[in-house]
Amino acid sequence: MTAGIEKLKTSLPAGAWTQDPDLIDPHLREWRDKYFGKTPILLTPRTTDEVSIAVKICAAHKLPIMPQGGNTGLVGGNTPQGEVLISLKKMTAVRDLNPTANAITVEAGATLQSVLDAADAADRKFPLTLSSQGSCTVGGVLSTNAGGNHVLKYGTTKELVFGVEAVLADGSIFNGLTSLRKDNTGYDLNRLFLGAEGTLGIITAATLKLFPKPGYIQRALIGIDSAATAVALLEPFRAGGKLAMFEVMPSIGYRAVVDNFDNIRDPFSEHHPWYLLCDWEVETDEEGLNIAETVIGKAIENNTVKDAIIALNQTQAADILSIREHMSAGQKFLGGSIKHDITVPIDKIPEFFERANAAMQNVVAGCRPVGFGHFGDGNIHYNIAQPEGADREAFLANWDALSQPVFDIVDALGGSISAEHGIGIMKRDDLAQRASPVKMKLLRTLKNALDPDGIMNPRVMV
Numbered sequence: 001m002t003a004g005i006e007k008l009k010t011s012l013p014a015g016a017w018t019q020d021p022d023l024i025d026p027h028l029r030e031w032r033d034k035y036f037g038k039t040p041i042l043l044t045p046r047t048t049d050e051v052s053i054a055v056k057i058c059a060a061h062k063l064p065i066m067p068q069g070g071n072t073g074l075v076g077g078n079t080p081q082g083e084v085l086i087s088l089k090k091m092t093a094v095r096d097l098n099p100t101a102n103a104i105t106v107e108a109g110a111t112l113q114s115v116l117d118a119a120d121a122a123d124r125k126f127p128l129t130l131s132s133q134g135s136c137t138v139g140g141v142l143s144t145n146a147g148g149n150h151v152l153k154y155g156t157t158k159e160l161v162f163g164v165e166a167v168l169a170d171g172s173i174f175n176g177l178t179s180l181r182k183d184n185t186g187y188d189l190n191r192l193f194l195g196a197e198g199t200l201g202i203i204t205a206a207t208l209k210l211f212p213k214p215g216y217i218q219r220a221l222i223g224i225d226s227a228a229t230a231v232a233l234l235e236p237f238r239a240g241g242k243l244a245m246f247e248v249m250p251s252i253g254y255r256a257v258v259d260n261f262d263n264i265r266d267p268f269s270e271h272h273p274w275y276l277l278c279d280w281e282v283e284t285d286e287e288g289l290n291i292a293e294t295v296i297g298k299a300i301e302n303n304t305v306k307d308a309i310i311a312l313n314q315t316q317a318a319d320i321l322s323i324r325e326h327m328s329a330g331q332k333f334l335g336g337s338i339k340h341d342i343t344v345p346i347d348k349i350p351e352f353f354e355r356a357n358a359a360m361q362n363v364v365a366g367c368r369p370v371g372f373g374h375f376g377d378g379n380i381h382y383n384i385a386q387p388e389g390a391d392r393e394a395f396l397a398n399w400d401a402l403s404q405p406v407f408d409i410v411d412a413l414g415g416s417i418s419a420e421h422g423i424g425i426m427k428r429d430d431l432a433q434r435a436s437p438v439k440m441k442l443l444r445t446l447k448n449a450l451d452p453d454g455i456m457n458p459r460v461m462v
């Protein structure tokens, strides 16, 4: 290993590597303090060629590599345990923005927020929004196939990519950058890198799809009595094809936000068991108000909805979105939290809650399920907060005991144990146990073909 590290230091320009523990430290701990890591060296290349040089040296010396973007991943795939850490954070350029093709080509270390801003400045929309958008990067969102709040209308990241540029495990550069909507010349190689979590190569740039900016976004926050009511409202709310966001929050998570953050207030005068947050993308504010008042009015008439706030201006709209954006951070106030990111078919959401909530109490009596998220996609962030007053570490020791029944129920309902965060380290063994042998064989065949020496993020996924 030492010879390889020395070669990296002499071959890369000054400033493209460091072994300073103070500079490396923020890259070794993740957002929730769940994983802590170590690395012999942090590389911060500025160009695709520098990434290529680094990977060629690692390949020659069989040094394992971990790519890192914004370090906001939630499954441990971004925390090194001895791998050479390659951070893309210095590769942030917008290489091209083509409004006619509705395409933007941007380097992998650019934050998602910078892509949203660049698209907006060109009077376009890039429809991927996550609470971590200020930190997470293009390389990270592509590598995890991130989801977020607008999958309902625009799909996951996989649907938003024309092509990628990636450095392969031997250091060669695959250039799939294109804005072509039609290219039937063989396997879709670009897609191999989407959701691959850095196991097949390092994404260095991508051409992303842009969309027309909607004339107006109508937002509403709605008080409801149950998860089943949320599911029942999906059909009437999406009639007309304008619904772009359908997010659900239980009271316990909602209160953890509105009761603890000084700059966030509860717009309702009464408490509700559940809250539904919706966006409709429309042409004018008049059209938005009309849609929201009509569908919500009908739901109030038939007693499905208890109360609603229909945003009348951008400030109100931003304020109510802020509650949803703080759902993850808010749960820190509930103590230890065991997290699941699962999908089930949308009509099975109520049954999932019924079965999973009961199963959780059988494992840790008094634990508090906080199931929130993208119900319009069947995606529930099914977090379990510790019982009130319990010891945090003792509760977190139940991670596996609580997760296995959740995954069993997900499997029984035809769902997925990872909706949008990926496999990483956290779910690697679960994937191996629960996926079909044929799927595992295909995954491993692809991995071996593209990375025969197993140097690309070797502890992750397969």
Ligand SMILES: Cc1cc2nc3c(=O)[nH]c(=O)nc-3n(C[C@H](O)[C@H](O)[C@H](O)COP(=O)(O)OP(=O)(O)OC[C@H]3O[C@@H](n4cnc5c(N)ncnc54)[C@H](O)[C@@H]3O)c2cc1C
Binding pocket: 031, 066, 067, 068, 069, 070, 071, 072, 073, 074, 077, 078, 088, 108, 129, 130, 131, 132, 135, 136, 137, 138, 139, 140, 141, 142, 143, 144, 145, 146, 147, 148, 149, 197, 198, 199, 201, 202, 203, 204, 328, 329, 420, 421, 424, 457, 460
């Ligand atoms: C508060 C909060 C809210 C979140 N909300 C959502 C959400 O709504 N939806 C969602 O999908 N996710 C969400 N996430 C998870 C996370 O933000 C996403 O997974 C994001 O895509 C990770 O991007 P990143 O740049 O931080 O990647 P990192 O965390 O740095 O890396 C994630 C994985 O991608 C690999 N990787 C990173 N860059 C590259 C590259 N250039 N080439 C190859 N592999 C690479 C890493 O090796 C690792 O395996 C949330 C996280 C937080 C902290």
